[in-house]
Amino acid sequence: MIRFECDYTEGAHERILKRLVETNDEQTSGYGTDPHTEQAKAYIKQACDAENADVHFLVGGTQTNMTVIASILRPHQGVIAATSGHIAVHETGAIEATGHKVLILPSDDGKIRADQVKDCYDAHWNDVTHEHMVQPGMVYISQPTENGTIYSKAELVALNRVCRETGLPLFIDGARLGYALAAEDNDVSLADIAKLCDVFYIGGTKIGAMMGEAVVIMNDALKKDFRYHIKQKGGLLAKGRMLGIQFETLFEDGLYLEISKHAVDMAKLLRNALAELGVSFHYHSTTNQQFPILSDRLLEALKDTYSFSFWEKTDELHSAVRFCTSWATKQEHVDMLIEDIKRLHPSSVWQ
Amino acid sequence: MIRFECDYTEGAHERILKRLVETNDEQTSGYGTDPHTEQAKAYIKQACDAENADVHFLVGGTQTNMTVIASILRPHQGVIAATSGHIAVHETGAIEATGHKVLILPSDDGKIRADQVKDCYDAHWNDVTHEHMVQPGMVYISQPTENGTIYSKAELVALNRVCRETGLPLFIDGARLGYALAAEDNDVSLADIAKLCDVFYIGGTKIGAMMGEAVVIMNDALKKDFRYHIKQKGGLLAKGRMLGIQFETLFEDGLYLEISKHAVDMAKLLRNALAELGVSFHYHSTTNQQFPILSDRLLEALKDTYSFSFWEKTDELHSAVRFCTSWATKQEHVDMLIEDIKRLHPSSVWQ
Amino acid sequence: MIRFECDYTEGAHERILKRLVETNDEQTSGYGTDPHTEQAKAYIKQACDAENADVHFLVGGTQTNMTVIASILRPHQGVIAATSGHIAVHETGAIEATGHKVLILPSDDGKIRADQVKDCYDAHWNDVTHEHMVQPGMVYISQPTENGTIYSKAELVALNRVCRETGLPLFIDGARLGYALAAEDNDVSLADIAKLCDVFYIGGTKIGAMMGEAVVIMNDALKKDFRYHIKQKGGLLAKGRMLGIQFETLFEDGLYLEISKHAVDMAKLLRNALAELGVSFHYHSTTNQQFPILSDRLLEALKDTYSFSFWEKTDELHSAVRFCTSWATKQEHVDMLIEDIKRLHPSSVWQ
Amino acid sequence: MIRFECDYTEGAHERILKRLVETNDEQTSGYGTDPHTEQAKAYIKQACDAENADVHFLVGGTQTNMTVIASILRPHQGVIAATSGHIAVHETGAIEATGHKVLILPSDDGKIRADQVKDCYDAHWNDVTHEHMVQPGMVYISQPTENGTIYSKAELVALNRVCRETGLPLFIDGARLGYALAAEDNDVSLADIAKLCDVFYIGGTKIGAMMGEAVVIMNDALKKDFRYHIKQKGGLLAKGRMLGIQFETLFEDGLYLEISKHAVDMAKLLRNALAELGVSFHYHSTTNQQFPILSDRLLEALKDTYSFSFWEKTDELHSAVRFCTSWATKQEHVDMLIEDIKRLHPSSVWQ
Secondary structure, three states, rough: OOEEEOOOOOOOOOOHHHHHHHHHOHHHHOOOOHHHHHHHHHHHHHOEEEEOOEEEOOOHHHHHHHHHHHHOOOOOEEEEEEEHHHHHOOOHHHHHHHHOOOEEOOOOOOOOOOOHHHHHHHHHHOOOOOOHHHHEEEEEEEEOOOOOOOOOOHHHHHHHHHHHHHHEEEEEOOOOHHHHHHOOOOOOOHHHHHHHOEEEEEEEEOOOOOOOOOEOOOOHOOOHHHHHHHOOOOOOOOOOOOHHHHHHHHHHHHHHHHHHHHHHHHHHHHHHHHHHHHHHHOOOOOOOOOOEEHHHHHHHHHHOEOOOOOEEEEEEEEEEEEOOOOOOHHHHHHHHHHHHHHOOOOOOOOO | OOEEOOOOOOOOOHHHHHHHHHHHOOOOOOOOOHHHHHHHEEEHHOOOOOOOOOEEEEEOOHHHHHHHHHHHHOOEEEEEEEEOHHHHHHOOOOOHOOOOOOOEEOOOOEEEEEHHHHHHHHHHHOOOOHHHHHHEEEEEEOOOOOOOOOOOHHHHHHHHHHHHHHHEEEEOOOOHHHHHHHHOOOHHHOHHHHHHOOEEEOOOOOOOOOOOOOEEOHHHHHOOOOOOOHHHHOOOOOOHHHHHHHHHHHHHHHHHHHHHHHHHHHHHHHHHHHHOOOEEEOOOOOOEEOEEEEEEEHHHHOOOOOOOOEEEEEEEEEEEEEEEOOOOHHHHHHHHHHHHHHOOOOHHHHH | OEOOOOOOOOOOOHHHHHHHHHHHHOOOOOOOOHHHHHHHHHHHHHHHOOOOOEEEEEOOOHHHHHHHHHOOOHHHHHEEEEEEOOOHHHOOOOHHHHHOEEEEOOOOOOOOOOOHHHHHHHHHHOOOOHHOOOOEEEEEOOOOOOOOOOOOHHHHHHHHHHHHHHHHOOOOOOOOHHHHHHOOOOOOOOEEEEEEHEEEEEEEOOOOOOEEEEEEEOOOHHHOOOHHHEEEOOOOOOOOOOHHHHHHHHOOOHHHHHHHHHHHHHHHHHHHHHOOOOOOOOOOOOOEEEEEEHHHHHHHHHHEEEEEEEEEEEEEEEEEEEEEOOOOOOHHHHHHHHHHHHOOHHHHHHO | OOOOOOOOOOOOOOHHHHHHHHOOOOOOOOOOOOOOHHHHHHHHHHHOOOOOOEEEEEOOOOHHHHHHHHHHHOOOEEEEEEEOHHHOOOOOOOOHOOOEEEEEEOOOOOOOOOOHHHHHHHHHHOOHHHOOOEEEEEEEEOOOOOOOOOOOOHHHHHHHOOOOOOHOOOOOOOHHHHHOOOOOOOOOHHHHHHHHOOEEEEOOOOOOOOOOOEEOOOHHHHHHHHHHHHHHHHOOOOOHHHHHHHHHHHHHOOOOHHHHHHHHHHHHHHHHHHHOOOOOOOOOOOOOOOOEEEHHHHHHHHHOOOOOEEEEEEEEOOOEEEEEEEOOOOOOHHHHHHHHHHHHHHHHHHH
């Protein structure tokens, strides 16, 4: 089985493993107070051009989302998110379990627009019964989105502006942030991200690390006591350096972006090949997730050799599916997949 | 600095690292549905003589405690624990954050007795206002305790009996379980643990793993939907095999117990040497944590070379402190520590 | 100002006040353990033809909804409700504050259908990632709905069937239950309600009482420890008899239905008069809430004399609004309102 | 049965009933936005000499405590309280259900001292592992305490000072506040209370009202969005004027203090009579709760005629019990009780 079902099918980047082996016998203090974690924080602040940021390392995405969000909201507040946002769909109600409603906005492509946020905010405050409703307390977006799409700099600037106007902190879920940064049509740098939001995280699990997400808090008001929140939510790793060492490796000399680019290049190979076949796509994604619409017959033929994710039926005979590449994807596997699709695709047959 | 402050100062056992390197390029499905995790579960069930157990791997202790406890209790119920129980003291209110009170019982040595549990249960139900009070819903104990002490088989049998009589599930926090199993005065096997409680966990973080705790659910009624709970509480690792591989290594041929014994042996060296000097101990511990009472002057002299944890002042001039050994402790370090204490200990000086 | 904005603008029915005065000097035990509360429970069980029911009195609707729902769901479960359900919109996230997501189903008229529930349930269990999503744990409907519409007996039978098949308890919010029971096209008796759901409540606040809702638990599995839940959620009134006396009065000889019918009759007067004018309605309601679509000019002219609730703009020049009648509505006020609308309505003018 | 078991055995003060009847037909807007509620707020602010206070009316004590506390604390914070505090004992874990630990301080008489609070605060911040522990976030005291004792002005000034120094808001549970204000040795006025804490409430349920507690928020930082919290916690009464009218009546011309004094006078009759008999008391209470230590034989003889609360066994043959008087207590009942005790008391017999 060649796996394209998600971007966490392999272990860790070899340089990370090597570093873990090299440092294994060191004795360090626990809970992220070790020198490797310090170094990793310094590298990340540098990469974000954000010397005043607070950086924390957590283990996984759901944990990070619920910890950040619960640390910001008051009990009567909710978090605005796209209807397809990870927190709204795929976290088993982790946000609600901390007491907060996810206030969903409709979205075709996984993104929400600044004017939607403004309208949601205004609708709340203009409703005479607003005390009977959950108050919007912050905004959550994903870059790239769960649909592989990315926000442009202009879109983020607009979101930033409306968030500042309304006083709603902006939180960016960067579980796959590297894959957005590496997209060919991306115009947003890591430093832009840092400047345009209040808090975000840089995903490691899906980009080269065994596990680990780096939370970067930009807004001073959100920094206080954050380690208490991590501990309470079960995210303070005793051997915290395991996360520190991984991010140290990813950020000391650009490995994070380098391997992100590889994944995006592999996805582009697949996208271009499918486009040439006349295949259409469910979402316009230039990142590592591709959502082609293929015939069920073709998919049936592929599924013994390749794993991928079913997304949704698009008509009687076709489905949108998701293929993910990653930092670890081998080009030979992508080539094989392309060849097999070419062979099986109706239009190819007809030629 | 030679570290005895806790049992998570090094990385992982070399065989675990080796296995992680060997398996790194394998492609597997996520969230613990991979073959390594399956194999690890099988080994653990065998080690526990519990073929019908459900085994799950989580990342850390606080996360495990809150996930297990929140999965068992109803909203109006609390968990009975020793006043020194980890959940009552050192988890930043993680249990309360899931909505539940920790119902504390006094304890001098970290253990609670069956009759205390029975009295607590009876006191609740005999109080005419019991609907105004938190209902005892389960019992939490640690083996070994936070004070290094261990429950005897007779004590566990008694707790098991009272828990069955009262219908309170018994949960054993085994963050350091190996260090109890390896204690020279221990008469409780892993199979005994499995038989005598409803759910327990085998700690990896403190015994050879980078991170990871293996939850073993014995009571069928507690098995349902447990993976939802793990996911909601942020403990379902995307690359779940990272935990599977570690526990596979620890349990395929007895490594877990072997390295646990090493830690306990190292602690014994220290304990015996101190006892010979006439040092008294704050708790009677035969496990890897030792709590000698030493003069503040001696401790002051040690602290530039060795790290250890302050526990509490015992009189004007002395303090109880904690020295931890672990699977990774080097005997030469223990010997050095002993020599230094011998040299510095008042009685030595006086000789 | 003549108020039609809601159905809680007056105090309590005069017979309730009289009874409160008569019984005021009695000394009784607290928290609903008094003879009046016992008597009220007996009357309600009789009215529901449900001798085995458990009956409890709480103070208000939001409190009742969150207490019932939190007592039923496990942490990873959510409650299915119409997108317009009170718990989804107008309770400031009270359900989420107890840790649970409201799983919304689209609805044009406030009702959800059995097949929607089935589809939602199937969609969850058929999704391979269902452990990453909130599990449907129960169903919430309102009778009448927030839009004034009512479920027919056939619809409730179908919901009951799908709930039994899927194991999802069915909870009926009866904040205005009397106004459904009294509707001319209603074919559902109180005994039907009791038979077709697992738990429901009979609203007092909006039908003659100062405050108070009577929860009726039919499903034995949901009865255990319910008073703990009431107490924990702040709903156990010290002078519980205040609620008992009110429901005793409402149910000893049919007062509840009698005054519900009055409200419905008043609403019918208004509805018929408006229909004669050619006014259309936003929802088809035969209960005490009427949602006519009127010109903004007319509404502007009315608003100094009458209070009513804005619902939504229906076009540039018109809005749907809500007029509520209640047990206390005076016919002379309805007549005045009708006359004024007749006078102001464009078609009248044009005649 | 003559009831002394608690202070909520009767209905409401007759003037309250009268006012409810008089105002019953008025039409007012809901949720406490009516003129009676406005008037009640004005009276209370005047009585507290606190024009800038925010006043809100809730239904019951547990509801009020959890709403206030949850509105103040951040997720990782707990509330400091006496081990006998109502929130620590008799609210079925309502505070924990909102996610927060109650941090208990030992107390013999129900009071906590300023230095205890300071020590608790310092112990937290001086512990190097404080991020692993619940952070003290506010202080809760009861005036009078659950044991009938009262804080002196000097004690409250000291608590106020330590709370300001440490930044911990001080919350006073005044479920029986009138009975403290009326105590003969009380030196704390309502205006003192308002000045010396951040938020407190004036209990109505136990002093003349059917139900209702008036929350007075003094600290501007705690005022924001409080109505959202009330609604979310189920405490926003639809017919809010029911509470407004009651407090309007209690505070328009001093009724609250007047009837409080009656209860305290009745308690004094009992206390003095028992003291003359040589009876000792479990707590030194000058308020409406009296805790005499009486022989079990005597109590057995009393219990068919009088209800009272068992408190605890004090020796083999004696128990401390609680007798409550209230605004509604009839002197003839107290006289009867005294006579019966005199007749039955051993020393009387022996004389």
